[in-house]
Amino acid sequence: MEFPRSNLRVLWSFILFHAIFLSSINPCSPSVFTLKNETDRLALLAFKYGISEDPLGILSSWNDSLHFCKWKGVTCSRHHHHRVTILNLSGHSLVGYLSPHIGNLSFLRRIDLSNNIFQGQIPQKIDRLLRLQHLNLSVNSLQGEIPSNLSHCSELVAISLMRNQLVGELPAELGSLSKLILLSVMFNDLSGSIPPSLGNLSSLTTLYLTSNNFEGQIPNHLGQLAGIITFQIGGNQLSGTIPPSIYNLSSIQVFSVAANRLHGRIPPNLGLLFPHLRRILVGRNQFTGTLPISLSNASSLDFVDFSNNSFSGHVPLNLGSLSRLYRFNIERNQLGSREGDDLSFLTSLTNCTNLEVISTFLNNLSGELPGSIANLSIQLKILNLGGNKIFGIIPKEIDNLINLYVLNLGGNSMKGTLPDDIGKLNKLQALSFNRNKLSGRIPPSVSNITRLSFLYLNGNGFHGNIPSSFANWGFMEELFISQNKFNGTIPKQVSAAQMDLSSNSFTGSLLLEVDNLENIREMDISENKLSGEIPNTLGKCQSMELLYMHGNLFQGTIPESLKNLKGIKGLDLSRNNLSGQIPKYLEEFLFLQYLNLSFNNFEGEVPKGGIFRNASAISVVGNSKLCGGIPELQLPACLKQASKKREKPLATRVKVTVITVVSSSILLSCIIAALYWRRNSPKKASSPSSTENQWLLVSYADILQATDGFSSANLIGVGSFGSVYKGLLECFETLVAVKVLNLLQQGAFKSFAAECEALRNIRHRNLVKILTVCSSIDFNGNDFKALVFEYMPNGSLEKWLHPNVDEQPQLRCLNLTQRLNIAIDVASALDYLHHHSKIPIVHRDLKPSNVLLDDDMVAHVGDFGLTRFLSEAAEGFSQNQTTTSGIKGSIGYIPPGKVFNPFF
Template sequence: MALLLIFLLNPTVILAAESTNQSESERQALLSFKQGIANDPLGVLLSWGNDSLYCSWRGVTCGKTLPPHVISLELNYLQLDGVLPSSLANLTSITRLDLGHNSFQGVIPDELGTLPKLRNLMLANNLLFGVIPHSLATSSSLTVLNLSSNSLSGSIPYFHNTAALQILSLAENNLSGSIPPSLGNVSSITELYLHANILHGSIPETLSRIWNLSVLNLGYNDLFGYVPDKLYNISSLRNLDLGQNSLIGQIPPDIGNSLPILIALIMSGNKIKGSIPASLANASKLQVIDLSSNSLEGPVPPLGFLSKLYILSLGKNHIDVEASAFLTSLANCSRLQILDMAGTYLKGSLPRSFGNLRNLQILSMENNWLTGEIPSTIENLSQLSLLGLDNNKLSRNIPASLGQCKQLVMLNLSANSFYGPIPSQLSNTTSLSLGLDLSHNNLTGPIPPQIGALISLIHLDISFNNFSGEALASLGRCVSLQYLNTKRNMLNGSTSQSFSDLKSIILIDLSQNNFHGPIPVFLVEFVQLILLDLSNNHFEGEIPTGGIFENTTAVILYGNIDLCANANANFASEFAICLTISAGGTKKDYERLLLIVIPLITVTLFSFLCFVVTRSKKTAPTTPCYKDTLKKVSYGDILKATNWLSPVNKISSSCTGSVYIGRFEFDTDLVAIKVFHLDEHGSLNSFLMECEVLRNTRHRNLMKAVTLCSTVDLENNEFKAIVFDLMANGSLDMWVHPKIHQNCPKRGLSLGQRIRIAVDVASALDYMHNQLIPPLIHCDLKPANVLLDYDMTARVGDFGSAKFLSSNLCSPKGFVDLGLGGTIGYIALEYGMGYKISTQCDVYSFGVLLLEMLTGMRPTDAMFTDGMSLQKLVSSAYPNGLCEVLDPYMSQEEDHKSAKQTLQSFLLPLVEVALLCSMDLPQNRPGMRDVSTKIFGISEAFLESG
């Protein structure tokens, strides 16, 4: 008893016991953190063992006072994958927690905000989701809070009692709602990053109370209204980025005086009017000025005194600039690297002095009124990587001195009045890879053989010139070509065998030349090719069979009268008539020929009259789907772009509309034009819904419109069409079921490609369901409505059946009544039975789509009868017999992985997700946020395993 009393009354013993308990608590907190790590590919935590002092563990720093306590945990850029345990809150002495640039998932524990000494919390560049814990917004110790580049959602919490906070970064998340005015009360903030979210509303005037603010970045949101005048009076601002919003008003004329230490001013992509303030020249520290894509007017003030300027972007405004004086005035801006003056009414000639901008890397002056020649001093721009002078009035020869710009990756001189030959010195710019566009000029002579040295070139367009001689022998050495257009020249010769090396090519247009000889059989092997136009030449002999020639909509051969189609049934009917006539046919044969030729002549005449006729008729009101700045196209433009809605150009068709491949005059890029069948029931509503969706969405995995056309046709009938970028690799349906699409493409999707497509589609649905207000439901998700870009990026399209869950239409549970739509096999069971629709209907469709991708079987295949379904088939084979139902044509580019590893690590988890998504009862299905996170994790694991 006496010893016990001594122990209890001895404070040293008591403190030692408390210290031991605290140390054990910290050890257990770190071990709990380790236990939450699902993947540690670099072996970072191997030193974290039970039998060692945790102060020696990698990333752990302890204080110097005794007993030691954890004061810092730094494990950034280490590819860690796991969740954050709430037990980290037991590290009560920690001041710095940096887990940035990893793959941590799940939510941020609310307990982190209770750490009494935590000053720096950095969780940027992870996969965290959920809302920002309220406790972090009330922490009195935090000085740095960096949660950027995650998938956090909800609104920005109410920040108060945070007198120490200096840096707040919530950028690149999915935060919605408005910017809380309470942020203006946190006067200690010096850097505020809220860019790349979905924030809306106006900029709170209270932000101007943060007098020590150095960086304010609100770009890439949906902010609107005026910029508060007082914001321009924060003299401490060094970086002001309000770009890519919908802000209005004018830039204050004295901004250069009120913000004297400003380094970067970015206000691009807004609706700012007025003039460019001359006072900007007084802000001598300016390095970046980006005012592009606004409605600015008037002259450009002299900015040549800004000797530190390295980015100047004023493109797409209404400013009036004389090129010679303007470029000469920039002589002192020797550090200038990017100069963007595209679409600014820039006029006059280019001065020789513009060769003094020796550090220039990007020069964009397209869509202006430049005249004269390109001065030879351009050879001084040795760092130039991108030069855009297209759509001007430049003339004379292309200077040979361009060959000295040996860093060029893209050169666009199209739509000018250049004449003479292509200088052979251009071959010196072997760095040219993205594109060489010389189309729509008056260039002559042969194609110099030296062009073949551009072996990295992807895009080559020399169409609409007067070139002559043979071309394909030298061009065949450009083995990286994906796009080749020589249309409307005087080129001749045959397609030489060296041309067979262009295995990556996607589009070939050799039309309206003098090529002759047989169509080369090796074109059958070009599995990437989606369009081949050999029309109006002198090709002869039989048309090859197989490959792209199995798809008559992808091959254009008219105007080659010596071709015969006996070997190819797809082309036989058209060509047999022509062959019969040439051999002396009957009267009936002539009549059949006239049925083909007369309509062609008629539509040619119509093309000449289209513009006059459509302007003379009343115009249907245009649906306000897009800003007025979008490219305007008429009915006549669409007729010409699609060869007068030729069946040859038709890609696909449904009851509500047909999709055509086309190209507008003076444009180089192909487009997909969806023309709506307005005589069909529901087609007009489909058009209006697609417009509404396209107007309100912005995501890399959703189709984006180029423009639309809402007018009347030649018979005064209402006409509506939407123009999209052409998806070079077609639909997912083509790749999953190549036999149904004439074995085009011939190769199957690899597992890696299927996983990436699943990630893209899941990300799009997560955005639609969880990041839009109100949520958007697709209602018709299927492989045919998933399009694949040139790099196999998936984009969800066709929103004609989509619905917004508008709050004023919804029941208390968030559902809305709809008529039955969608496609049989992909429709959720409850939807098909007349129940109200919810986001879970899309989850069901996604599950079916994922099963279809993995098995190669449609949910409507004939084998699925008598109660059997795709889901039941896969479920019965899961997990042990799964290999028996997987797509046998799934190409294995991942041969280095064992089949067992592939099955266990990737295929089983994917199938499990698909089966969960396609459960019969909606309450048993996960939400798309969880689905997207899960599939992203599978994708990351797949990449790391390689």
């Protein structure tokens, strides 16, 4: 039977209609899958659109030539017809904003965008991700508040938002996430109180609230977290006492409440209440009472920090059972009985074979140092017993601790001599016996400690000559041997960045090796018996900031070479036999704050410019032949000799003027060139270092406090390997810049090592000055590394050349003179690195953002994380001539001719 053609058309139309209709309502229809897949693809493209920088080219695969399920960092589900379930772009240095379209990836179960530079806010539409289980946005630059509607993602198991710039309160709504196991918001700027609703997180095992601005008391409701293992709320502004309910959390392994304002007592049975405890950090609070004697019951303890509180009484004697213990810090308390038997606990610690750090600094511990310290762990790196009431002699067995980096016994009452074999501790970098009652000569074996950078022997009764073998130490950072009975001449090889040889009996002339002078910042040789003339070689000390030579027998004039010390802040030449006129060039020292020339034989007119305008900053008393100066000095007027020269005729004077102007014009280019060599721009003054008790070691807690908990308000820069904050460190009493390394970033450890190695070998007025470093552990027990630099108030050259759009242009404008000066400063720094440092150094990342400007717009080159020592590079090249190096530096600032040069 045949259908008419008209009926066939009707039939095909009917079938086609039903096919279209059924496909529109059938969820298994291919067209529906195509539509939903397109939603995911468009959401990913919108995410890509929010990325402004992709230095590693990770998103280059995100194009139409590949299915989006094959794009880098994208994982799709096979069970849901290629819907996106994982977005993992961790650690690729991406810069940009999080697109709200990420909320359209409705099948997402895991987001990991950690270790990038995402900015802006967390999109509110993230609450659409109802299947989301893992959210990791840590180590970025996210701002704004944490969305409260994140609680809609009821499947969430882990939330990590650490190391961002988030503000506001922690949403109480997060307490409804019953499946949440991990919550980490540490290192942000969150404020307000800790929500009691967090106690409802019945599945929670890990809580990180460290280093924010939380205040108020610890909620009692947190005692409901029955399965909690890691409890870290340190580095906030919490007050009150620890609620008793917290001590019911017997599952706790890591307990940190350090750096808050908590008070009260720690229960003596803490080790019984927390039997699984591995780490306890309660430092920097206001706790009182005794140390818990039951700590030994927590047999897994490896990290103990009770520092910076007001604990008193004895140190428990049963700590030897803690076989895993590697860090024991009880410094800055009131521990000790003053009865002479407080150091017995050291004997018990000899059973702790993993110990690396023991610090009892600044307590009241009394007694003799037991010979059993020779049996302490061979792994021991830091032994800090300074600032106590230890007496007796230094046990000769101490030389068994051959892996020590730091040994501090300063500020005690020890007597006797240094052990003859002290040189066996040849890994020591810092050694302090200052302010004791030690005597005798320095053992020759000390010269074997070739890595020594900090030596403090001041305030004892040492005598004899300084061994010439001190030269084996190379260039030291700090050498303090003042207030002893040393005699003889000062070896010309002796040198350090900060050197205090004052109040001894040194004689003879001051002879210094020119090669050792470039990096000296502070020199104090006062109150000795040194004689002869002030050496011209001191003019090589262009980094000099403090020079104290008073109370000696120096004679002659102040040498002309000292005019090169343009960065000097304090100069004391008083109580010598100096003569001649006061140099006029002292008026030009812009940073000079203190000048004492009193009780010498100076004569002639006192200058009136520069520091000489301030009578309270100078002293010239005891020089009977001086005259003039400002009225406040009350010196007699200088007698002016009548001029014997006749006034030149007008024509002659005009001729001279014309010749001078023409000559000046012709020589203008020469003058500009000469500026390169003659201009010395001193660095901004920093506070003098104390010679009192110990080197300026700073802890993680010190840096945390200085930067206000790494507040975003103090953030002044973000780089490839870390962030830079400004802060106020108590030990420096001035603003500093703190570069905090992001140790999760690949290459950060290598960058830290390279920067330390470079900065310990260089000193120049146009290089950023490092003040100290911190290689420690944070309140979570993680490695922490930071470098502390002199703060540069005018920021980077980058900000002056390319100011932000919201800044007024006239506030960020460099004139021609300033640009020329900055160029000369940078050229001077590079000239020093390439040709005048002990080992030629190549910076490899010179760009405007790494050129910093001080108060007077003097340029300082910084960021030495990519530097190479040419001797090392050449050695590696000679071993393999075919080696090619990866491109180093920043895009846009790579020398084109050096791309394949292995030296760069």
